[in-house]
Amino acid sequence: MIQKIKKISLTMFAAAGVLVGASNIAVAAGGDVPQPPKNDWAHVGPFGKFDKAALQRGFQVYKEVCASCHSLDLVAMRTLSDLGYNEDEVKAIAKEYDVMDGPNDDGEMFSRPGRPSDYFPAPFANDQEARAANGGALPPDLSLIAKAREHLSLFRPWKSQYGEDYLVALLTGYDDAPEGFELGEGMSYNTYFAGHQIAMAAPLSEDQVEYADGTPATVKQMSKDVATFLYWASEPKMEARKELGFKVLAFLLILSILLYFTNKKIWADVKGK
Amino acid sequence: MHLSSYEPKNPVMKWVEARLPIGSLIYGSLGPGYGAPKNLNYWWNFGSLAGLMLVIQIITGIVLVMHYTPDVTLAFASVEHIMRDVNHGWMIRYLHANGASMFFIVVYIHILRGMYYGSYKAPREMIWMLGLVIYLLMMATGFMGYVLPWGQMSFWGATVITNLFSAFDFIPVIGDDIVTFLWGGFSVDNPTLKKFFSLHYLLPFVIAGVVILHIWALHIPGSNNPTGLDMKTKQDVVPFHPYYTVKDLFGIAVFLLFYCTFVFYMPNILGHPDNYIEANPMVTPAHIVPEWYYLPFYAILRAIPNKLLGVVAMFAAILIVFFLPWLDGSKVRSAAFRPLTKQFFWIFVINALILGVCGSQPAEGFWVPLSQICTAYYFAYFLLIIPIVSRIETPKPLPTSIAEAVLAKKKG
Ligand code: HEM
Numbered sequence: 139m140i141q142k143i144k145k146i147s148l149t150m151f152a153a154a155g156v157l158v159g160a161s162n163i164a165v166a167a168g169g170d171v172p173q174p175p176k177n178d179w180a181h182v183g184p185f186g187k188f189d190k191a192a193l194q195r196g197f198q199v200y201k202e203v204c205a206s207c208h209s210l211d212l213v214a215m216r217t218l219s220d221l222g223y224n225e226d227e228v229k230a231i232a233k234e235y236d237v238m239d240g241p242n243d244d245g246e247m248f249s250r251p252g253r254p255s256d257y258f259p260a261p262f263a264n265d266q267e268a269r270a271a272n273g274g275a276l277p278p279d280l281s282l283i284a285k286a287r288e289h290l291s292l293f294r295p296w297k298s299q300y301g302e303d304y305l306v307a308l309l310t311g312y313d314d315a316p317e318g319f320e321l322g323e324g325m326s327y328n329t330y331f332a333g334h335q336i337a338m339a340a341p342l343s344e345d346q347v348e349y350a351d352g353t354p355a356t357v358k359q360m361s362k363d364v365a366t367f368l369y370w371a372s373e374p375k376m377e378a379r380k381e382l383g384f385k386v387l388a389f390l391l392i393l394s395i396l397l398y399f400t401n402k403k404i405w406a407d408v409k410g411k
Numbered sequence: 412m413h414l415s416s417y418e419p420k421n422p423v424m425k426w427v428e429a430r431l432p433i434g435s436l437i438y439g440s441l442g443p444g445y446g447a448p449k450n451l452n453y454w455w456n457f458g459s460l461a462g463l464m465l466v467i468q469i470i471t472g473i474v475l476v477m478h479y480t481p482d483v484t485l486a487f488a489s490v491e492h493i494m495r496d497v498n499h500g501w502m503i504r505y506l507h508a509n510g511a512s513m514f515f516i517v518v519y520i521h522i523l524r525g526m527y528y529g530s531y532k533a534p535r536e537m538i539w540m541l542g543l544v545i546y547l548l549m550m551a552t553g554f555m556g557y558v559l560p561w562g563q564m565s566f567w568g569a570t571v572i573t574n575l576f577s578a579f580d581f582i583p584v585i586g587d588d589i590v591t592f593l594w595g596g597f598s599v600d601n602p603t604l605k606k607f608f609s610l611h612y613l614l615p616f617v618i619a620g621v622v623i624l625h626i627w628a629l630h631i632p633g634s635n636n637p638t639g640l641d642m643k644t645k646q647d648v649v650p651f652h653p654y655y656t657v658k659d660l661f662g663i664a665v666f667l668l669f670y671c672t673f674v675f676y677m678p679n680i681l682g683h684p685d686n687y688i689e690a691n692p693m694v695t696p697a698h699i700v701p702e703w704y705y706l707p708f709y710a711i712l713r714a715i716p717n718k719l720l721g722v723v724a725m726f727a728a729i730l731i732v733f734f735l736p737w738l739d740g741s742k743v744r745s746a747a748f749r750p751l752t753k754q755f756f757w758i759f760v761i762n763a764l765i766l767g768v769c770g771s772q773p774a775e776g777f778w779v780p781l782s783q784i785c786t787a788y789y790f791a792y793f794l795l796i797i798p799i800v801s802r803i804e805t806p807k808p809l810p811t812s813i814a815e816a817v818l819a820k821k822k823g
Contacts, residue, residue, distance in 0.1 A: 212488070212491050214496075278688075286688045287684060288679070288684050372687070375494070379501060379502070382502070383675025384675075386675060387671055387675070404653050404657050408817075
């Protein structure tokens, strides 16, 4: 058995070695945008959980800054209870929005205060309006942006780029364009954006929001908070997933051990061990 | 090998058995009546694992369909509805998406096991070819399934792959219409999605049918084994139950540990991030890559500068494997006794992995010549190395029987 495990794991190591080696060359060959620096995230790792205070602060940044341009179509306001708000607080947040509803008995559409079952209303009626208001560029929906910008590497985990780290890098990556760089009209230079020219002007500045919990609202702080919030928005079931995963793996581990000994016993007469 | 027959003891089972001999069927194919070589190693666990994966894909797939909407305006949102609102929907979806990868890992190992131990050789040619039919159907099923969530990679992957068929536009009359027919229109759009959805639901059941034929064919000669020798006496075999039922169950538990680590702790690592962006025909992703399990063939496709020849080479790369039983002229099955064949086999495996990496990279720089060298080795392996080496190599001395091989191993 030990021999077999040794053999199988050697084979797997050899295969992984080939893949790691070859993909190392692959990465060295390309890429003009630097790798975003890594941050510490409470929600990363097998036991990671969301930092609720950061989620609430991040939600505040989204609501007060980003929401004027970016929609969050897939997130229902009822799910804000995940951020640690109680039922009344969620109702109060929903009420702050005007939501289109209808038609009523007269066949007319009307606007009413939001309810927890509503989704976040989008800032623009359609993509054309959004482009018209943003110099021709479309601000993407942010519901899945954190997962759409992650680049995970199975064979070289240390090279994995989390979407959250990219978001922080993007939001803090504004800089003066280097000498000779042609910047288009209405564009800004950003170190971490592909091609370095982005149609979103730096959205955050010092003390742009006033945090209820008194945390100083530096650009870095707000970026990290909104990145945490946007990761939650893209993977809201992360905590349930890891919790169930732990139970499943623990069960399977015990089952495997029991079946290992059952199998050994059954084969004892054949193998004479 | 037949060991014993089913004798129902309980009157109900006797009644049933006289009318529908299902007890005999199970007893004789998975039970104590079926004798399997006593020396099978853990590489023989991957057949039952493939069966398990098919069942898991069908069950999770049917649950997904209860909540999924095959329409270009709703498909992406309906998958997110599964992820966010359906009870444990995230788990079902991650089991299915990662399940496809696991299915392919298992099947690749299963196929390579067959190649190493010569399981394709007489009298098992039919088992081998039916297995390859299953693999082809899996490729089609996985490709069409990947289109369903209607993300950017779904859309652009479907566009690139279906466009390959335009290489056949020189065929008179139907040539120009093949791609239009596949699309159900003039681009990948709603009719394509609906068509792929319907076929993605159908094909796994076709696979299940071919799996039954595959196992039926297997039960004629019985399993091959690491020595490649035939089973001759009862000393060579053990009853399938309990020996291999329990060993397979142990394999399943360990494999589920591996599978569930992906599902619960890194559910998106095998996927492409762009598939979390809804399909947009106006925006082409920076580079379009298929799912990892197609990458070696994708590399072969792009290694050849001519489109038609590239497509032909890609299909040929899979079809050639059907002929392996006749390309290999050796009298001995197992590579354990064919030292040269063994070395070329491992080079083949490494070569295939490198082809996979080539397929994941943009077709430029030194990746192009590397893909070409690897493609050349791939075909040379089947068309030159195997046919020649198998005919000139002197095999190592074989044990006289499976029982003797087991005894020799026990002694050390
Ligand atoms: C041979 C077995 C199967 C394979 C290899 C397979 C493969 C796949 C793949 C690769 C995807 C895309 C996953 C993603 O990225 O989200 C998918 C999606 C899907 N499959 Fe399957 N599948 C199989 C069987 C089935 C069956 C039997 C059904 C239904 C009865 C089904 C229903 C679906 C549905 C509704 C989706 C879209 C939802 C989603 O994307 O998660 N599948 N399949």
